[in-house]
Amino acid sequence: xxxxxxxxxxxxxxxxxxxxxxxxxxxxxxxxxxxxxxxxxxxxxxxxxxxxxxxxxxxxxxxxxxxxxxxxxxxxxxxxxxxxxxxxxxxxxxxxxxxxxxxxxxxxxxxxxxxxxxxxxxxxxxxxxxxxxxxxxxxxxxxxxxxxxxxxxxxxxxxxxxxxxxxxxxxxxxxxxxxxxxxxxxxxxxxxxxxxxxxxxxxxxxxxxxxxxxxxxxxxxxxxxxxxxxxxxxxxxxxxxxxxxxxxxxxxxxxxxxxxxxxxxxxxxxxxxxxxxxxxxxxxxxxxxxxxxxxxxxxxxxxxxxxxxxxxxxxxxxxxxxxxxxxxxxxxxxxxxxxxxxxxxxxxxxxxxxxxxxxxxxxxxxxxxxxxxxxxxxxxxxxxxxxxxxxxxxxxxxxxxxxxxxxxxxxxxxxxxxxxxxxxxxxxxxxxxxxxxxxxxxx
Numbered sequence: 001x002x003x004x005x006x007x008x009x010x011x012x013x014x015x016x017x018x019x020x021x022x023x024x025x026x027x028x029x030x031x032x033x034x035x036x037x038x039x040x041x042x043x044x045x046x047x048x049x050x051x052x053x054x055x056x057x058x059x060x061x062x063x064x065x066x067x068x069x070x071x072x073x074x075x076x077x078x079x080x081x082x083x084x085x086x087x088x089x090x091x092x093x094x095x096x097x098x099x100x101x102x103x104x105x106x107x108x109x110x111x112x113x114x115x116x117x118x119x120x121x122x123x124x125x126x127x128x129x130x131x132x133x134x135x136x137x138x139x140x141x142x143x144x145x146x147x148x149x150x151x152x153x154x155x156x157x158x159x160x161x162x163x164x165x166x167x168x169x170x171x172x173x174x175x176x177x178x179x180x181x182x183x184x185x186x187x188x189x190x191x192x193x194x195x196x197x198x199x200x201x202x203x204x205x206x207x208x209x210x211x212x213x214x215x216x217x218x219x220x221x222x223x224x225x226x227x228x229x230x231x232x233x234x235x236x237x238x239x240x241x242x243x244x245x246x247x248x249x250x251x252x253x254x255x256x257x258x259x260x261x262x263x264x265x266x267x268x269x270x271x272x273x274x275x276x277x278x279x280x281x282x283x284x285x286x287x288x289x290x291x292x293x294x295x296x297x298x299x300x301x302x303x304x305x306x307x308x309x310x311x312x313x314x315x316x317x318x319x320x321x322x323x324x325x326x327x328x329x330x331x332x333x334x335x336x337x338x339x340x341x342x343x344x345x346x347x348x349x350x351x352x353x354x355x356x357x358x359x360x361x362x363x364x365x366x367x368x369x370x371x372x373x374x375x376x377x378x379x380x381x382x383x384x385x386x387x388x389x390x391x392x393x394x395x396x397x398x399x400x401x402x403x404x405x406x407x408x409x410x411x412x413x414x415x416x417x418x419x420x421x422x423x424x425x426x427x428x429x430x431x432x433x434x435x436x437x438x439x440x441x442x443x
Contacts, residue, residue: 017438029360037241039394052282061281073230075253077260082278084239085110104164106171130172139178141169166199167206174326176209186232195234205327245290313406329391345422359408
């Protein structure tokens, strides 16, 4: 990861078909594509790996992981998986059927993909405040209970197998969900007899925001808040590559023994045995330690303040970002940044590519490319926000790196009126296209 010449970057991104996922890591100077599996493990995590138990069934590493998860969440039944989307695949194989409707707060790409792959529909019931990047709301990840009520009235609870709440809500800018809202979702779900599942990749960051933003929780510990949060759910999926601070791993945790037993069949089919599920013993040991570290206030304060430092630097230059800042990334409002680029030409992707060409910094589009096509009409779905996510890996970069990223965006912002055209698609997969899409410039 070294500085490169712009002429090199122009050739590399052309060879990558203008898809930042196709770049090789040595072609990237600062990698803000994702915080998933890109963090740095602590010396305690590395030490835990040395004592990993690689027994096929019933390893001590699994027992420690299970005890840690149950202690933090209260869920007694745990199935390890190799990552978060694998957890979704296993659980949704039990819970989601063709024609179902799954409401939630802005499901992320893999969640929505797994739902639509099963010919079901994901409905976004996030509060409207999430779509106004300049509006301050402390919990823009909140679920709008009124929207969810309308959905139940239209489709009936028979077609709604669960409610998914994503904590924090990635697609709205890493925005948290308040405890008050989680309680309201729990009460609403109980009134219809529908289970609540948390997409929990960044649950610890969500607990941090409850502590510092929600009245009545300022004196609670992170772990006390985490325990109360999960008491509002029937189960969870987890990509441990985020708040588990490991490079690979995930899990499902549930209250229901019968649902757990159904899920074990798919876990064995897709992942591995029920006590390793695609993870080695040493990785489970590192994850157990990582979950302990991620649920301390000191770690979360340091991690989130680094993210917010970048946001403050951008706002000082007038660059439009989602406010207030989220937990794992700064989301640049590409629609406001590049108002002259037509939405059909992928505004967010255009800005992300400009950032790479300017600086060698790799970010990711959270906009029309990610929103994909409507499964029935095959027309582009245009989200209300076109954003670029600057995602900060855990314990990797310094303040100087954040200053460099800010300077790159400041340079582009000064010449933003010169950027009037974007890109068109040459190739796309039928689902979750943004990972492998191939584009060409519109001249």
